[in-house]
Amino acid sequence: TSNLKNSFSRWKSTVQKNRSDKKLGRVESLYKKAENFFLSDRTEKALSNVDKALEVSPTHTPALSLKGKILCSQGENVLAVKFQKKALEQEPQNISILFDLAATYSKAGQIADHINLLKKIHWDNPKAIQPLIRLRDAFLKQEDWKNILSTQEKILSLIKNNKEELGKELKNKSHFLLSRGKKNWQQGKHDSAMSDFKQSIKTWNKNSDAHLFL
Numbered sequence: 001t002s003n004l005k006n007s008f009s010r011w012k013s014t015v016q017k018n019r020s021d022k023k024l025g026r027v028e029s030l031y032k033k034a035e036n037f038f039l040s041d042r043t044e045k046a047l048s049n050v051d052k053a054l055e056v057s058p059t060h061t062p063a064l065s066l067k068g069k070i071l072c073s074q075g076e077n078v079l080a081v082k083f084q085k086k087a088l089e090q091e092p093q094n095i096s097i098l099f100d101l102a103a104t105y106s107k108a109g110q111i112a113d114h115i116n117l118l119k120k121i122h123w124d125n126p127k128a129i130q131p132l133i134r135l136r137d138a139f140l141k142q143e144d145w146k147n148i149l150s151t152q153e154k155i156l157s158l159i160k161n162n163k164e165e166l167g168k169e170l171k172n173k174s175h176f177l178l179s180r181g182k183k184n185w186q187q188g189k190h191d192s193a194m195s196d197f198k199q200s201i202k203t204w205n206k207n208s209d210a211h212l213f214l
Contacts, residue, residue, distance in 0.1 A: 027057045031066065038070055046070050061090040065097045068104065077108035095121060095128075102134070114138055129158050145180040152176060174204035181213060 034049035047070050053063040068084035071077075084101040091097065098121050105114035115138050122131040136151040152173050159165045181196030193213075200210035 024057075027053050027060055027063070030056070031060065031063050034063070034066055034070075038066065038073075043070055043073060059086075059090055061087050061094070061097075064090070065094075065100060068097075069100055072100075072104045072107060077104055080104045081108070093124065095125065095131075099130075099134070106138070111138070111142065127158065129155065132158070143179075143183070145176065145183070148176050149173070149180070171204050171207075174200045174207045174210065177203060178207060178210045178213065181210070185213070 030049050030053035034046045037046035037049060050063050050067045053060055064083050064087035068080045071080035081104055084097060084104060087097050102114050102117045105117060118131055118135040118138055122135060125131055132151055132155050136148055139147040139151060156169055159169060177196045177200035181193045181200060184196060185193035197210050197214035200207050
């Protein structure tokens with residue numbers, strides 16, 4: 001009797017595992033199809049397959065994230081945010097999903113949410129360069145020169161040992177200072193403008209526009 005009970009228990013466990021493996025395989029297959037369709041700009045096919053995957057496994061994180069990206073590409077930003085937040089409930093620290101959500105906020109015109117989320121990503125990953133670059137670019141759209149330049153300093157400190165990248169970002173800093181200088185000049189803040197032009201030249205001496213404006 002004991003042997004029969006143990007055999008039945010093992011059989012039941014094997015059946016359940018096989019069912020689980022089969023379910024997982026179907027979900028992964030549907031997800032991969034959806035991902036390939038999305039990368040091929042066939043969004044309707046992608047949406048159909050990702051919906052089927054979520055019918056089988058409603059908490060499948062990659063499928064939830066992908067549906068958010070598909071909806072965002074279709075302009076359905078409110079729904080996209082909903083699915084991306086569901087994906088983050090499963091994996092709160094997934095930086096890829098966080099970046100996708102930040103991009104959706106940007107497309108939806110939710111600039112404060114966009115910037116605050118990028119700040120959070122940076123705080124959680126202080127040594128990562130990409131959150132800072134995206135944060136700087138978000139400030140650039142607002143022409144927020146104070147935050148642009150403070151963020152640029154953080155970028156420079158992280159890449160100081162990479163000569164090629166450092167050279168590129170120093171040029172960027174020089175152009176940012178030039179832009180702030182021109183804005184100050186237009187507003188009649190001539191002393192501040194001249195200071196910016198001088199800093200621009202000091203940062204990158206070959207910035208001919210900064211020389212001309214000075």
